[in-house]
Amino acid sequence: MNTRYLPANLVIGAILVVLTLGVALLSVFWTPYDYTQLDIVHKFQGPSAAHWLGTDQLGRDLLSQLMAGAGNSMAVAVTAVVLGGSIGTALGLLASAYGGWVEDIVMRLSDLSFAFPALLFAIMLAAAFGPSLPNVVVAIAFINVPIFARVARASANQIWTREYVFAARAAGLGKFAISRDHILPNIAAPIIVQATIEFALAILIEAALSYLGLGAQPPSPSWGRMLSEAQTLMYLAPQLAIYPGLSIVVAVLGFGLLGDGLRDVTDPRLSRER
């Protein structure tokens, strides 16, 4: 690993991620306008000093909506990936530590879920439990459980063969203590890489569900909902679709690139092949 030359995907990804997270965080404390504030007289305005990105069909400030949308999108993605990732990682550690039927059950369940397209599953869940952001969080978290279970189990299996783990066994540590003290800290890198990549997908799924009306409900701001509202106005005001579309691209691309870049620097095996 050569840390002096950071890969381009890592650098570009990090810049986009910092930008997205910065905007999302800022939106919690400040947006130029209240994103719900209607101002019909000033609808469909172009960029101006008062409205940097202009206004939508109801005269709402576009920049404010985008910022608040970023906040929503990040909140959903963080909660869902942390929730699903923690449960999945715990299951993967359990499977790796105890093997036998525990491992069989965990792995068969995750096989089952992989046979299922993620988005389809999220749509079914939202349809069953009603459209709302919390349900989107649950759906995305659920999808993430088997993904993290696999990564955690595969990485943990490698660590279990390390001599320091045998040394810990010789010391009299049980499987739980070894998983906590040695396995988890040493699989953190692949887990974080996976989380970054899943984060990008979570943003995409949230946008898709909100676009379909299964996620964020009015007046809650969301890039996906902005897109669907802009759809009928595509010819009249294409910018209403372009801005949220671009926001989604920037966020998804940013986390995707960052995940790839992190993998390159933390997994020498893969980066050497490049």
Add this chain to the structure above:
Amino acid sequence: MADKLLAVENVSRHYKLPKQALFRPAPVLTAVDQASFDLERGQTLGIVGESGSGKSTLAKMVMAFEPPDTGRILFQGQDINALDAGELRLLRQDFQMVFQDPFGSLDPRRTVAWSIGEPMRAIGRAAPAEIRIRVAEVLEQVGLTAKDGLKFPHEFSGGQRQRIAIARAISTRPALLVADEAVSALDVSVQAQILNLLMDLQADLGLSMLFISHDLAVVASICDKVIVLQKGRILEAGDTGHVLGNPAHEYTRSLVAAARM
């Protein structure tokens, strides 16, 4: 009767190999085949054999990392595979191990003091302050300083890391030390230092040692008795001088020749 610390009785270990043909059963490899031997208190027993002869498998079974498929292993008269998990964990403080890879046997993310204190923390009887004192003590016993405990494994050379591993292994005052190729990864000059350290510790602490190596020269320099292992079978056993002086088998003669003694 001599005081038996460890008794290995008719121990075998089989490994299933990956299936090679769909309708034939998976081939089975016999890594250790009906091995029996005793280790008396204060004694150093060498196990020597070429790579793949089953030495590490034997060590894993003595350490209760893996159960034998046949036979029993008695430590201080107790069948270690008949104990329940809690009893075994407590007993583990009495038999410790030094591993081959000085770059692999310490968790890279933990400080040296943390790793050395791990066996004592696992027992859960000593207060943190007592553990700190004991860690400093064993560090000095192996020729390092208490301050070295604050560092991470990558800051040490191979020989120093093996000293750390030894410090950790003796921290619980074990009766038995299993050393599997403990000096094989080291330069010859460093090998001699570590062997001397092990012999000093053995004399000072009254340790018994199961000293495993493919290198007969190393085994000869430290062991009272030696066992020659080939394809999982004990080929010959006896006093080191006797076995090496008049090897009864061609295999042993080839090991002697390989060690250039």
